Amino acid sequence: MNRTLIALLSAGACTAFTHAGVANPDQQDQTRPAQAVEDKPKKLAELFELSPRPELWLGSKAPELSIAEWVRGDSVSSFKPGHTYVVEFWASWCGPCIAAFPHLAEIQSRHSDEVTVIGVNIWEQSTGDERAEMVREFVANHPEMRYSVALEEGNAMAETWMRPAGRQGIPAAFIVDGEGRIAWIGHPMSMDEPLAEIIKGEYDMKAAEEALRDDELMRKALMGLRRSVAADEWDQAYDIGRALMHESFAEMPDGLNAVAWFLADADEAPEKCYKLAYKAATKAAEMTDWEDWSILDTYALAAYRNGDRQKAIEWQTKAIEIAPPEAKPGMQAQLEMFTAQS
Numbered sequence: 001m002n003r004t005l006i007a008l009l010s011a012g013a014c015t016a017f018t019h020a021g022v023a024n025p026d027q028q029d030q031t032r033p034a035q036a037v038e039d040k041p042k043k044l045a046e047l048f049e050l051s052p053r054p055e056l057w058l059g060s061k062a063p064e065l066s067i068a069e070w071v072r073g074d075s076v077s078s079f080k081p082g083h084t085y086v087v088e089f090w091a092s093w094c095g096p097c098i099a100a101f102p103h104l105a106e107i108q109s110r111h112s113d114e115v116t117v118i119g120v121n122i123w124e125q126s127t128g129d130e131r132a133e134m135v136r137e138f139v140a141n142h143p144e145m146r147y148s149v150a151l152e153e154g155n156a157m158a159e160t161w162m163r164p165a166g167r168q169g170i171p172a173a174f175i176v177d178g179e180g181r182i183a184w185i186g187h188p189m190s191m192d193e194p195l196a197e198i199i200k201g202e203y204d205m206k207a208a209e210e211a212l213r214d215d216e217l218m219r220k221a222l223m224g225l226r227r228s229v230a231a232d233e234w235d236q237a238y239d240i241g242r243a244l245m246h247e248s249f250a251e252m253p254d255g256l257n258a259v260a261w262f263l264a265d266a267d268e269a270p271e272k273c274y275k276l277a278y279k280a281a282t283k284a285a286e287m288t289d290w291e292d293w294s295i296l297d298t299y300a301l302a303a304y305r306n307g308d309r310q311k312a313i314e315w316q317t318k319a320i321e322i323a324p325p326e327a328k329p330g331m332q333a334q335l336e337m338f339t340a341q342s
Contacts, residue, residue, distance in 0.1 A: 041242040048220045050213060056164035058183060058209045062087075062176040063164075065118070066156035069132060071139045073148030076118060084199055085176040086117045088188050089162060091124055092138045097171040100188045105146040107188075107195065114199045117147035122158040123170065177203075184208060186215070218248040222258065229262050234270050237263065241276050245283075256284035257295045264302040274305040293323040297331055304338055312338045 056063070062079055065087075079085055088104060090097035101119075108117040121135050135151050152158065162172065165185055173191055175184040177198050183205060184194045197203040221240050228237035241259045249255030263269055263277035281299040288295055296319035304312035316335045320328055 041246045042239045044217050044221050044240075044243045044247050047236075047240060047243060048217060048224060050217060050220075051166065054164060054166035056161065056166075056182060058181075058185065058205055058212065060182045062174070062180050062182055063160040065150075066153040066160065067120075067150045068153040069151045071121075071136055071149045071151055072145060074116070075150075076116060076148060079176050079180045081180070082178045084111075084115045084178060084195070086115060086173055086188070086191070086195070087161065087176060088117065088119050088173040089122050089157070089167075089170050090119055091122060091170060092134065093124075094170050098142070100171045101142060101144045103189055105144055107192070108147040111195070111199060115195070119145060119147060119149045120157050121149070121151050122155070122162065185212065214248070218244070218255075221248065225259065225262055229266050229269070232268065234273055237269075238273050238276060241273070241280070245276075245280055249280075251287075253284040253287040253292065253295060256280040256287075257292075257298050260284065260302055261298045264298060264305050269305075274302065278302040278306050290318075291322070293319045293327070297323070297334070300338070301334065309338055 062085075065076060065078070067075070076085070086104070086107065088100075090100070104117050104119060108115065124131050124134070126134055132151055139145055139149050161174065162168075165172075165174070165182075167185065171188050173184075173186060173188040174182055175191060175195055175198055177183040183198050183203060184191060194203060194208060221244050225237055225240040225244065228234075228240060241263055244259050245256060249259065257280070260277040260281035263273045264281070266273070269277075277298075281295065281302040284295045285292070285299045290296065296315050300312045300314075300316035300319060303309075303315065313335065316331065316338055320331050320335060323331055
């Protein structure tokens, strides 16, 4: 799982994890390393129920294309047998959508003979001619959109694709196979492997359906973790965090980083949550060879929450050294807070 998908999950559409300022913890000043937890973690399936299967699902016949205007690239009137299509939904205000444009273009270029990528604009605030003019201007200013780009007819595509599929965030992509069926649904940055399998005729739709349901459960759990932390429901937050660590994110450092940050960033969390954050951050750092600046930033905070200010200073300093320029100011402020308390 990549950082883009974790950002999408953190707050629905188009909102990424941000590292906010940290208040001084009310803790003693000695090191308190995380200890192994002996009791058996709860299962995600015990904590959350899956929604009923959406109306539009894997294996469903793809809805029709309801397009008011083809803004760029070739127009598509229908899904031709034997050809694969990617129908991707975006909006001009959606940062992750814009970030996905080059990837979609690369997919179109790589699979030019087998695949047609269609980017469909939805969920804009403006309507009618104003919306059409805005979308034309936006696309003109984004030459990286080197694939077919369309403006839906009214809200038709959002209503016949996104809503029945239960998709509440963008960007969202649907792969339509050579038989005109929905074969895959998800974030466009995650579709390379299934798309290649679909093209080769090696795709296991049943396994993909199971994976999609697992993904839904993980999404619910991550949202539930955020809500529990915000509501100071610490037992629930702890149970969700542990379940995510052992199931969805056992081999996913970005996911572990998300769990660790949610817990470590909370000012009044109990000791067990801070220890869990430290455990998750340590595992994430080990999995990335202690070279991922965002994970080291989280690890430093988790160490600080557990009373080890020297370790927090050491790793925050390294995180700043390797971080991109735009991330450094906030991280520097956090380092200064660590130093002031040492």
